[in-house]
Amino acid sequence: MRDDLVAAGGPLCPGCGAALALQYALNTLGKKTVLLTTPGCACMGTLTFDLQTLVRVPQIFTLFENPAAPATGVKAGLDRSGLEMNVLCFVGDGGTVDLGLGGVTGAAERGDPVIYICYDNEAYMNTGIQRSGATPYGAWTTTTPVGERMKGKGRFSKDMPMIMASSGAAYVATASVAYIDDYVEKIRRAEEVTIRNEGMAYIHVQAPCPTGWRFDTSETIKLARLAVKTGIWQLYEIYKGKRLLSWKPKERVPVSEYLKAQGRFRHLTDGQIDVIQSHVDEVWRRIDETL
Numbered sequence: 156m157r158d159d160l161v162a163a164g165g166p167l168c169p170g171c172g173a174a175l176a177l178q179y180a181l182n183t184l185g186k187k188t189v190l191l192t193t194p195g196c197a198c199m200g201t202l203t204f205d206l207q208t209l210v211r212v213p214q215i216f217t218l219f220e221n222p223a224a225p226a227t228g229v230k231a232g233l234d235r236s237g238l239e240m241n242v243l244c245f246v247g248d249g250g251t252v253d254l255g256l257g258g259v260t261g262a263a264e265r266g267d268p269v270i271y272i273c274y275d276n277e278a279y280m281n282t283g284i285q286r287s288g289a290t291p292y293g294a295w296t297t298t299t300p301v302g303e304r305m306k307g308k309g310r311f312s313k314d315m316p317m318i319m320a321s322s323g324a325a326y327v328a329t330a331s332v333a334y335i336d337d338y339v340e341k342i343r344r345a346e347e348v349t350i351r352n353e354g355m356a357y358i359h360v361q362a363p364c365p366t367g368w369r370f371d372t373s374e375t376i377k378l379a380r381l382a383v384k385t386g387i388w389q390l391y392e393i394y395k396g397k398r399l400l401s402w403k404p405k406e407r408v409p410v411s412e413y414l415k416a417q418g419r420f421r422h423l424t425d426g427q428i429d430v431i432q433s434h435v436d437e438v439w440r441r442i443d444e445t446l
Contacts, residue, residue, distance in 0.1 A: 160186065162209045165200045170372030172362030172379065173274040174200050175332045177245055180272055181210060183342045188241040189229055190214045191222045193255075195247040195281045196364075197274065220254035222246050223262040226269045241346060242269040248289035249279045252315050256288075259357075260322040266354035270345045273315065273357070276364040284367040288313045291387075292434070293427050294419045296367070301422040311434060316359045320393045325354030327393040328401075331361050333379035337390060337401050344392070361388050369418020381413040386435045389442065398445065410435055 160181040167174045173196045181188065190212050192198050201210050208214055217225050222244045230242040244259075251259055251273040259271060278296050279285040286296040292311045295301050299308040320327045326348040330338040338360060345356030363379050365372045382388035385408045390401040410432045414420040423431075 160188075160211045161200065162211070164203070165209050166204060167196065167199045168364070168366050168372070170363075170365040170375045171196065171200070172332045172364060172375050173197060173247070173276055175335075175375075176272065176274045176330075176338070176360045176362050177201070179335060179339055180243065180245060180342055181212060183339050184241045184243060184270070184346060186212055187239065188212045188243050189233070191217055191226050191229070191242070191244045191246075193217050193222050193246050193250045194219045195250055195279075196276065197245050197247060199281065219250050221258050222250065222255060223258035223267075223269070223271065226271075227262055227265070227267045230267060230269050239350075241349065244269060244271040246271070246273055247279075247281075248273060248275045248277060248315075249287045252288040252313050256318075260318065263319055263322040263324040263355045263357065266323065266325070268349040268352050268354060268356075270342075270349055270356045271358070272342075273359045274362040275315075275359060276362045276367060277312070278364070278367050280364050280367045289315065292431060293414075293423050295369075295422065296419070306422060306424070306427065307420075316357070316391075316393070319355075319357040319359075323354065324357045325394075326356040328358045329360070329388070329390055329392075330358055331379050331383055331388060331390060332363070333376045333383065334390065334402065341392065341401075344394075348394075367419065369421070370416060374416070378413070378416060381408065381416065384408045385410045385413045386439050387413060387431075389438070391442075398442075400442070400446065407435075407439070 161178045285298045289312045293307040295307045328341040348356045363375045
């Protein structure tokens with residue numbers, strides 16, 4: 156690990172998974188990095204309330220929906236100036252899976268050699284816990300409430316890593332803050348891909364949110380690890396058209412252990428839990444068929 160490039164004292168919530176993801180991303184890439192962030196939880200980890208920066212690298216604060224576009228220009232300008240620097244977009248699921256979808260898939264299709272990390276806390280957490288395209292089936296949010304007519308979100312989340320792979324990203328990986336060594340190695344591979352000018356490198360990292368997921372702030376890593384052990388969150392890489400699993404549970408833990416540890420799923424019926432278990436089983440059946 157290189158010098159710590161994120162200063163202490165930011166106004167993020169205790170136990171924030173996104174804070175871990177940001178710290179390890181910047182510390183791995185080092186000082187020769189330009190960081191682009193958007194409104195969201197990430198900006199709370201990089202800016203104070205009076206807009207003083209908390210990161211020790213150049214930072215550009217973009218609009219919610221367009222970090223990939225200025226990243227393209229920044230990288231082109233650095234290359235024209237002969238400066239070898241990483242360009243890193245660090246953006247939440249709302250700014251990636253929903254609002255920024257056109258921009259990020261466009262940058263992938265163009266082959267822009269930038270690194271894009273989506274920290275996925277599975278809702279618009281910074282603005283009040285509204286559902287996003289990455290919010291999982293059955294989850295309570297303020298826009299998917301629980302009552303007589305609605306029992307949480309009624310649809311499964313978008314498969315953003317596969318969307319990026321099909322859009323032409325040179326390197327795609329999933330990661331978890333519970334498996335830091337794996338995450339760091341994938342960041343390094345992403346850096347290598349962009350240095351070789353092969354195209355965009357995209358990493359989708361799960362970042363548990365105690366506030367929105369309703370769990371104790373001391374259990375962030377426990378929840379992230381359970382997500383992988385149940386198979387709800389898969390760890391893999393896609394490079395040159397081939398998907399490789401980074402880690403596969405020898406025997407998957409029932410999804411109920413993960414779901415019942417979070418308040419956002421407290422309302423789930425046995426039937427809904429069965430739907431989620433069946434969905435996870437089907438995902439792994441397809442993975443096993445292609446490996």
